[in-house]
Amino acid sequence: MCNDFSSILTVVIPTLDEEQSIALVIDDLKQQGFNNILVVDGNSRDRTREIAGGLGARVVLQEGKGKADAIRTAIPYIETPYLLVMDGDYTYPAKHIKELLDKAVKENLDEVIGARIRGRENIPLMNRLGNWVITKTFNILFGTNLSDVCSGMYLLRTQRTREINFESKGFSVEVEIAAHIASTTRRIGEVPIEYRKRIGKPKLRKRHGALIMLDAYKLALRYNPVFLVFMTASLILIPSLALTAYVAYDLLVNNVKHHVWAIIAVTGTGIGIQSTLMAIMTLYLKRLEYRLVQRLEEVKR
Structure with missing residues (x-):
C-alpha cells in the first residue's frame, strides 16, 4: 500500500474530451498514493467528467478556455503546499511525481519540471524541434539551463503559483510559469522522466509552437x-x-x-x-x- 500524499500535494489535471484516457490516468495516480486529484474540465463533450467523478476525483468546470485558464480555475480549490499539473492523456507516468516532490522539498524549489528525456520518439518530430527552439530561446533570455520548458508535467509551490498573473493563453502557460519563477526566486529545477504515447486525439497543433514563441517573446519583453x-x-x-x-x-x-x-x-x-x-x-x-x-x-x- 502506497503512502497517501493528500495533505502535501494536489494533482491538477486539465481535461478536454479525454474519456479514452482519464480513467487510466487516475488509476495510475492512485496506485502511487496520490488521491488528492482535481480535474478541471474545459466543457468536454464526451464522458470525461462522469468517468473522473466516478473514480473519486474532484471535478470542476473550467472558467474560460485553454490550459492557462484551467490552472487559474484550479488555484482557489488548492489547500496543499504543493500542486502538480499533468495532462490527462496518459503520456506522463505518475511514478515520477515522487521524484519531483522529493527534489522540490530537499532543494527548496518553487518549480520542478518533468523533463521528457526518455520516450521522446512519442513526441512528433515538429513538436520536438519546436520544443528545442523554445527551450534554447528561454534559456538565453532567462539565464536558465533547462532541457524541456514545455513539459506538461511540473510541480509547483502553491504560494508562488498564486503570484502569477496568467496573462498567456493555452499551451504557453508552461513558459509563463517558468518565466515567473526564473525571474523572481530562481528556485527552478527539473527531473528526467519518461514520456508515453498519447491516448486520444492530440490537441497541440503546429500553430501553437509559433504562439508559444510569441508569448515567450512577450514574457521576455516584460522581464528583460x-x-x-x-x-x-x-x-x-x-x-x-x-x-x-x-x-x-x-x-x-x-x-x-x-x-x-x-x-x-x-x-x-x-x-x-x-x-x-x-x-x-x-x-x-x-x-x-x-x-x-x-x-x-x-x-x-
Missing part, C-alpha cells in the same frame, strides 16, 4: 525589455553584412564603386555590432541581478 530592444536592433547586422559583401565584391571584381551603399552598409554594420554588444551586456547584468537576488534569499534563510 532592454535586452530585447538591443537584440532586435542587432538584427540589422545581417542585411548590413550582406550589403557590405556585395559592395566589396563589385569593387574588387568589377571595379564598380557604390559610395551611398557603402556608407549605408558601414553604418548598419556599426549599429548592429554595437547593439549586439549591448544585448550581451544587458544579459550579463540581468544574470548578475539574478545571482544577487539568490544570495539575498540565502542570507534571509
